[in-house]
Amino acid sequence: MRIDQEKCVGCERCVSYCPVGAIHVRKxxxxxxxxxxxxxxxxxxxxxxxxxxxxxxxxxxxPELGWPRIVRRAFSDPMVEHKETGVPGRGTEEMKTNEVTGRFKRGSWGMAVEVGRPGVGARLKDLETIAMALAEKGILFEPKNPVMFLFEDPKTGKLKPELREEKVLSAIIEFVVKPHQLKDVFEVLRKASERVETVFSVDLISFPDEKEFALGVAREMGFPVYPNGKVNLGLGRVLNR
Ligand code: SF4
Ligand code: SF4
Incomplete structure (x- = not known):
């Protein structure tokens, strides 16, 4: 985004709207x-x-945004639909639509790492740090997520190099974990948290009768947990019984 310096009258009305504090005033x-x-x-x-x-x-x-800057808008403007997934915002319906998508079944959990937040944002190199650490543990990323199109190699989590310094409000890495992987994944995330320069939160999504085990592992690993139910109201058919 830009401000036409010939037109701006310095009223400062726009300043407080910016979620990352990028608008400044000068004499x-x-x-x-x-x-x-x-x-x-x-x-x-x-x-x-x-x-x-x-x-x-x-x-x-x-102004017209070219590659790679266009990626900022794709991940940060909720009015823009990702062409790869047809979903606006962060471009994924996440596991909260699991009744319909069936992304994870019983005996496994959906996980998402939400990198960046309004007020902070995230450089994509931080997303890469987390993705590469997870990939080293054999994690396969959810294919219907636009983050997949940022990777040079989705199997390693390595980004296309020109994207590393691009900044977005947030992006989500999604994957499915099996019970035997859960501790390793938490450990990887803990170590990654020491190396990234932004915030991230971890979603762990289970069927109700499997949640205690998953929460127990998270607590055991020292992660603060905030269990929530998520109810989506709509007319969709439950396809993942
Ligand atoms: S300070 Fe912001 S709102 Fe005010 S004229 Fe300049 S660009 Fe417009
Ligand atoms: S981050 Fe958003 S609100 Fe801030 S200057 Fe850029 S487009 Fe405007």
Missing amino acids: DGGKTKKRSWIDEDECVECGVCLRANVCKPEAIYL
Whole structure:
């Protein structure tokens, strides 16, 4: 996103809308007139400042985004649909739709690592750090997730190199774990947390009658757990009985 410096009147209305604090105000050439500008390295192209529609002189505009910058918008703007999956936002329906998708069956758990959050964001190199560590343990990533298209090699979790410094609000790595893998996966995530420069949270999703075992492992490994049920209301048929 950019701000047309000729049009901006420095009213600062847009500043508080930016979830990553990328909009700054400066005095113009030491004079009293202020103008806002966007730190393009920090901007994740979420579009919030533009959609807020608070800029009376219409100084905020979206320039054409090429590769690899377009990836920022794809993962950060909830109005943009990922062409690979047809799902907007982070581009995945996640395991909360498991009744329909059947991504994981009894005797295994769905896991997701949500890398980055509004207010912090994430460089994709941090996603790569986590993905490569998981791949080393033999984890296979969910194919219907747009993150898969960022990898140079989905089997190793290695990213296309030009994407490593790109910043997004958040992205999700999804996979299925078997009981014997769970401790290893938690250990990998704990170690990865010391190497990344952003926040991540871990989702562990089970059938209700299998949750105690999964929660027990998480607690044993020292992870704070916050068990929640998730109820999706809709007219979808349950296909994964
Ligand atoms: S597009 Fe999003 S991240 Fe970029 S300046 Fe606007 S609000 Fe901030
Ligand atoms: S709202 Fe528009 S005019 Fe006001 S500071 Fe932001 S870009 Fe400039």
